[in-house]
Amino acid sequence: MQHVISVTVENKPGVLARISSMFARRGFNIHSLTVGPTEDPKRSRMTVVVDAPEMEQIVKQLYKLIHTLKVTEHIHGEAVEREIMLVRVNADPKRRGEILDAANIFEANAVDVGVKTITFEVVGEPSRLADFLEIMRIYGIVSLVKSGRIVLDKDVKSQPKNQRKTAQGART
Amino acid sequence: MRPTLRASEGFPYLENTMGEQLTGADILIRALEHESVDVIFGVPGGAILHAYDSLYDSSIRHVLARHEQGAGHMASGYAHATGRVGVTIATSGPGATNLITPLADAYMDSIPVVAVTGQVGSRSIGLDAFQEAHTWGVSMPVTKHNYLVTDPDEIASTIREAFHVASTGRPGPVLVDITKDALFAEGTWSGRGHLDLPGYKPSVKGHPKQIKAALAMIASSKRPVLYAGGGIIRAGASKELTEFATAQNLPVVTTLMARGAIPDSHPLTLGMPGMHGCYTASTAIQKSDLLITIGARFDDRVTGDPAHFAPLAKVIHIDVDPAEIGKIRNADVPVVGDAKAVLTQLIEAGAKDLAEYGTPERADWLATIREWQRNFPLAYAQDDDGPILQQFVIDELSRHIGPDGIVVSGVGQHQMWAAQFWQFEHPNHWINSGGLGTMGFAVPAAVGAKAGMPDSTVIAIDGDGCFQMTFQELITAAVENIPVKIAVLNNANLGMVRQWQKLFYDDRYSGTELSASIPNIVMLSEAMGCAAFRAETTAEVIPTIQKAMAVNDRPVVMEFVCDPDEMVFPMIVSGGSNDNIIMGPEDL
Numbered sequence: 001m002q003h004v005i006s007v008t009v010e011n012k013p014g015v016l017a018r019i020s021s022m023f024a025r026r027g028f029n030i031h032s033l034t035v036g037p038t039e040d041p042k043r044s045r046m047t048v049v050v051d052a053p054e055m056e057q058i059v060k061q062l063y064k065l066i067h068t069l070k071v072t073e074h075i076h077g078e079a080v081e082r083e084i085m086l087v088r089v090n091a092d093p094k095r096r097g098e099i100l101d102a103a104n105i106f107e108a109n110a111v112d113v114g115v116k117t118i119t120f121e122v123v124g125e126p127s128r129l130a131d132f133l134e135i136m137r138i139y140g141i142v143s144l145v146k147s148g149r150i151v152l153d154k155d156v157k158s159q160p161k162n163q164r165k166t167a168q169g170a171r172t
Numbered sequence: 173m174r175p176t177l178r179a180s181e182g183f184p185y186l187e188n189t190m191g192e193q194l195t196g197a198d199i200l201i202r203a204l205e206h207e208s209v210d211v212i213f214g215v216p217g218g219a220i221l222h223a224y225d226s227l228y229d230s231s232i233r234h235v236l237a238r239h240e241q242g243a244g245h246m247a248s249g250y251a252h253a254t255g256r257v258g259v260t261i262a263t264s265g266p267g268a269t270n271l272i273t274p275l276a277d278a279y280m281d282s283i284p285v286v287a288v289t290g291q292v293g294s295r296s297i298g299l300d301a302f303q304e305a306h307t308w309g310v311s312m313p314v315t316k317h318n319y320l321v322t323d324p325d326e327i328a329s330t331i332r333e334a335f336h337v338a339s340t341g342r343p344g345p346v347l348v349d350i351t352k353d354a355l356f357a358e359g360t361w362s363g364r365g366h367l368d369l370p371g372y373k374p375s376v377k378g379h380p381k382q383i384k385a386a387l388a389m390i391a392s393s394k395r396p397v398l399y400a401g402g403g404i405i406r407a408g409a410s411k412e413l414t415e416f417a418t419a420q421n422l423p424v425v426t427t428l429m430a431r432g433a434i435p436d437s438h439p440l441t442l443g444m445p446g447m448h449g450c451y452t453a454s455t456a457i458q459k460s461d462l463l464i465t466i467g468a469r470f471d472d473r474v475t476g477d478p479a480h481f482a483p484l485a486k487v488i489h490i491d492v493d494p495a496e497i498g499k500i501r502n503a504d505v506p507v508v509g510d511a512k513a514v515l516t517q518l519i520e521a522g523a524k525d526l527a528e529y530g531t532p533e534r535a536d537w538l539a540t541i542r543e544w545q546r547n548f549p550l551a552y553a554q555d556d557d558g559p560i561l562q563q564f565v566i567d568e569l570s571r572h573i574g575p576d577g578i579v580v581s582g583v584g585q586h587q588m589w590a591a592q593f594w595q596f597e598h599p600n601h602w603i604n605s606g607g608l609g610t611m612g613f614a615v616p617a618a619v620g621a622k623a624g625m626p627d628s629t630v631i632a633i634d635g636d637g638c639f640q641m642t643f644q645e646l647i648t649a650a651v652e653n654i655p656v657k658i659a660v661l662n663n664a665n666l667g668m669v670r671q672w673q674k675l676f677y678d679d680r681y682s683g684t685e686l687s688a689s690i691p692n693i694v695m696l697s698e699a700m701g702c703a704a705f706r707a708e709t710t711a712e713v714i715p716t717i718q719k720a721m722a723v724n725d726r727p728v729v730m731e732f733v734c735d736p737d738e739m740v741f742p743m744i745v746s747g748g749s750n751d752n753i754i755m756g757p758e759d760l
Contacts, residue, residue, distance in 0.1 A: 009371070010370065014320070021313065025313065063495070064493070065371075066316075066372045
């Protein structure tokens with residue numbers, strides 16, 4: 001089962017290796033992992049999409065790492081999920097019109113146009129990226145690169161607290 | 173906010189030294205002194221040379237081990253016996269990689285150890301320099317935390333953090349890798365530095381609501397068992413454990429890591445549960461309706477098949493490490509906190525009800541337990557003319573040395589017999605490698621324990637297989653004047669592996685036979701500067717022990733020539749149910 005978690009960590013050397021090795025030790029496959037600075041330059045935030053049967057143990061193990069500050073598991077539908085993708089598709093001059101029409105629907109930007117290909121930039125929910133790829137497969141995908149997912153929980157202050165899920169656990 | 177401790181608070185004389193320019197190596201040694209380190213176990217080498225040069229002027233004692241693995245286990249033995257942080261030091265590359273086994277060992281058993289390793293110069297890192305290894309990466313999965321330091325100004329605060337992390341929460345090993353240039357360069361001494369660990373806040377007290385829930389569950393339990401683990405020892409909670417068990421009339425099983433957490437002579441002590449545990453301890457768990465688990469982790473050597481472990485019991489699980497709760501067995505009442513603090517809470521919160529309703533009687537349950545104890549005691553039958561039985565040797569050693577002696581063991585049959593037959597009365601008096609099962613642990617760990625507790629008798633019970641892995645540390649013991657006692661139960665075999673081959677591999681003894689005559693353990697020990705005695709018959713056992721007890725000016729080795737076919741019982745087959753206990757060969 002796919003889980004999406006955010007791990008806020010101290011911005012220290014080696015912290016990425018500690019986090020990724022924690023998943024490797026449990027034999028869990030990381031689907032995507034993004035890291036970047038947060039509003040506080042001393043902290044980085046990682047978004048990890050992982051295939052795992054259960055998350056409780058791994059969340060506790062992540063908290064055990066000295067540099068881990070916070071671990072949050074996101075629930076689909078209660079978080080804003082975004083991914084960016086660059087995809088280069090075959091674009092025979094005869095079919096360019098229909099390709100661009102399709103791209104238009106997905107608000108995909110043509111960022112590079114070659115003799116035989118067009119490269120699109122698509123931003124959005126992972127499902128939207130998948131749908132776009134589905135269409136583009138008709139024409140042939142030459143190369144594809146994805147940023148990995150970034151996620152922020154929706155502002156649910158109006159929602160009762162017990163419906164929000166934060167992975168809890170103290171550190172030892 | 174954590175208050176920043178000024179060096180002057182603990183060390184007023186330091187006020188004048190603030191801002192002093194020192195080499196990184198001097199800063200390192202001064203930082204260790206400020207952690208009250210009195211002894212370091214290590215082996216020098218190129219990358220750590222500067223540190224050794226500074227150590228030369230220090231009051232800290234350096235014990236020169238003959239192998240870094242020995243140095244690491246010495247630090248563990250020291251920590252086990254004293255309850256303080258053990259310190260080991262080694263050079264880069266092979267020095268550091270030789271420390272990996274003791275670090276992994278300390279990690280599995282939650283032993284507070286700080287390892288300081290030299291690293292090649294920061295400009296050479298990653299360039300395959302001489303004696304370079306990626307120590308940080310190699311040690312990461314076997315340490316609680318680790319550091320790579322390249323700046324002399326960061327050494328003091330890193331050492332302080334390392335000691336803090338190693339000794340608080342769930343203790344464990346911490347490695348500090350320091351580059352050669354950081355040790356050589358000058359930095360500014362600015363006191364002990366400060367702790368900057370925003371993500372590290374171990375829980376100490378249990379949640380009051382959970383304490384109440386636990387007490388309610390205990391009050392309504394008919395057949396409770398207190399399952400005490402090594403966390404009790406680490407937390408220094410033996411007194412509280414004994415007080416709580418007595419007040420609530422709770423039978424206590426002590427795991428391999430918890431032997432001595434409550435005195436064996438206490439009427440509520442049932443002994444060790446698990447694969448080679450005694451019948452009563454294992455069976456009481458199986459029949460219990462409530463397990464009060466404190467500082468224990470449902471290890472597979474205790475549970476066998478977890479699906480059949482304590483099938484009728486609800487579980488209160490008290491542990492300082494939240495990741496242990498629910499890892500193997502679901503907890504009905506989880507309590508995250510330090511064993512000592514939580515036991516104190518349980519004692520205080522439970523006192524009122526006990527005063528009002530009296531101590532729970534649990535008469536039927538205790539009577540059932542007494543009957544198991546009568547019918548299924550741990551036993552052996554030493555034949556006067558037969559081969560020396562290992563259990564008999566341990567029994568006699570225990571009698572002669574008494575409960576104030578510190579007992580260390582290696583891994584295997586002798587370890588199980590020692591855990592079964594030694595009479596444990598105090599915490600921190602039983603030192604062994606439980607989680608990792610590191611053969612060769614005993615000799616160096618005994619040396620470390622004796623270095624930390626020079627006024628105590630320290631005896632290692634070892635097998636001949638284990639002994640041959642690390643006996644060279646007896647040279648260290650002899651040269652450094654650390655007079656440990658070593659009892660080698662020599663059955664000329666890797667006994668536990670042989671036992672499994674006998675039971676599960678049709679007596680096919682593949683690769684388990686050592687030699688009965690090589691090495692000559694007495695001659696070898698004498699060559700290493702030890703006194704040495706051999707017992708070949710049952711009649712010689714007690715005189716040999718007496719002779720060894722009389723030697724106190726140097727290490728002494730007793731060799732007992734034992735029966736290779738003697739097996740450890742009771743036994744629960746690996747992965748089997750704890751309901752099926754094999755009491756002896758007749759049950760096979």
